[in-house]
Amino acid sequence: MTAKKFLSQFMLFTALFLVANSLLISAIYYILNKASFQLPTGKNILILGDSHTALGINDKYIPRALNMSSEGEGYLYTYIKLKKFIADNRKLDTVLLSFNFNSVYTEKDEWTIGDEYIVERVPHYFPFLGCREIRLFALKPSFYESLLKIPVKSKRSVFELLTGNFTLADLHIGGYVNNKERKIEKSLAKLNKDPHNIRFEGYSQYQTEYLNGIVKACDSAGIKLILINMPIFKDAQRFFNKQDYYRYYKNHLSQLTLWDFHDMNIKPESFRDADHLNFYGAKDFSLFIKTKLDSSQQSHLF
Numbered sequence: 598m599t600a601k602k603f604l605s606q607f608m609l610f611t612a613l614f615l616v617a618n619s620l621l622i623s624a625i626y627y628i629l630n631k632a633s634f635q636l637p638t639g640k641n642i643l644i645l646g647d648s649h650t651a652l653g654i655n656d657k658y659i660p661r662a663l664n665m666s667s668e669g670e671g672y673l674y675t676y677i678k679l680k681k682f683i684a685d686n687r688k689l690d691t692v693l694l695s696f697n698f699n700s701v702y703t704e705k706d707e708w709t710i711g712d713e714y715i716v717e718r719v720p721h722y723f724p725f726l727g728c729r730e731i732r733l734f735a736l737k738p739s740f741y742e743s744l745l746k747i748p749v750k751s752k753r754s755v756f757e758l759l760t761g762n763f764t765l766a767d768l769h770i771g772g773y774v775n776n777k778e779r780k781i782e783k784s785l786a787k788l789n790k791d792p793h794n795i796r797f798e799g800y801s802q803y804q805t806e807y808l809n810g811i812v813k814a815c816d817s818a819g820i821k822l823i824l825i826n827m828p829i830f831k832d833a834q835r836f837f838n839k840q841d842y843y844r845y846y847k848n849h850l851s852q853l854t855l856w857d858f859h860d861m862n863i864k865p866e867s868f869r870d871a872d873h874l875n876f877y878g879a880k881d882f883s884l885f886i887k888t889k890l891d892s893s894q895q896s897h898l899f
Contacts, residue, residue, distance in 0.1 A: 625751050628758055629724035632768065634681040636663055641688045642890065645675045646695020647708075649827040651774045653874040654693070658883040659890065665771035666695060671708030672807035673733075674718060677725050678770060679811055683818045691890070692815055696824035696855070697872070698837040701804045701845055702797065709803035712739035719743035720750035721769050776869055777876045781830060784870035788836040797841045805849075812853065823854045828861045828882065833871035856889075858882075 636643070642662035644654050651666035665678060675694070682689055699705060708714055716739050719726075723744070726734075734740035754767040766772055815822040824846075829837065837859075846855060867878025874882055 625724070625747055625755055628755050629751060629768075632724075632754070632758060632763065634678075634685040634765065636682070636686050636689060642691040642693065643679070643682055643689055644693045645679060645771070646670065646693075646825075647697075647700075648774070648873060649697050650693070650695040650825065651771070652776050652869060653827045653879050653882055654886060655773050655775075655876075655879040655883045657773070658880060659887045661890070662693075662887075663765075664773045665765070666773075667771040668774065669708060669714065670718075670771070671705065671714070672700075672804050672811060673709050673730065674722055674770070676807045676810045676814065677722055677727070677730070679814055681725055683814060683820070689818075689820060691821045691823065692811075693823050693825050693856075693886075694811065695827065696808075696846075696850075697826050698829075698839060698842045698859070700842075701800050701808065702838070702841070703799045703801050705801045705804045709733075709807075710737065712737065715739040716743045716746065720746045723747055773879075775876050776873075778869045779866060779875060780870050781865060781868055785830075785833060788833060788871055797838050800841075800845060805845075809849075812850070821854075823856055824850065826855065826857045826859045827872070828863050828868075828874060828878070829859045829872045830865065830868045830870075831860070831862075834860060836871070 640661055640663050642659070644650055644656060644662055644664040644666055646666045647670045648666075648668035650664065651668050651670075654662075654664050654666070656662045656664040665682075667674070679692065710733070715734060715737060719734065719740060720743050750769075754763070754769070757763040757767045812822060814820075839859075861882075863874070863878060863882070867874055867881060869875035869878075
């Protein structure tokens, strides 16, 4: 086989492969766009955010709530998820959103435009991305790598949709994470060695932009948005930049309720690491949150 013929066949194969994948991805896009984000019966509270709420709030103990948080989730993906829930649920009236000491700092831009995060998250969220998000990712080679992963990553959710057995869990975009680990000492040693959480290099462009979008979406839908700062192990609290966190809240979010539990008195064995609860801590904390939500509903005050 001549080099010219080989090159011609290779280009033909590549073209056919790309066309086939494009058609397959388009079909998946169409099918998954039909997915319902309707809350289960009896639920009117949505819990969203990153690993702090994903590990720290077990919705099993809060009958009226559904936890759709996801570890390492930037507010861009939270915003996309929220818009879908708002569109499909007129009864949704309360959103608890993780807002911790690192949520809006520059380092969290990585959660939006970091290659690792794009490759991991876009295959699950692609059917729900808007034009703004597509434009944001379009110049990133990792975005096109992520598109090639869509058929594999989406096969179960597509199958469940087509067979009528679909649940929100099939989308792999959030849920309570059961973790029984206890590694406080290791976590504290790491913070002592590199106390990077104390440094402040500015606020995140993307986190603040999409947090504002979340605020506006809730406001437009008449949904009560509650920011929640999860518990931090007492010996680790000094490693977090509180000053710039509270400054941002005061200047930009003071109209919202902030449930600040970072210094809540919680026993050491309830923590997975310095700033995440484990399964045992999540149970106790979730029961506490349930009581707070119930009393808030009765008084209509947050």
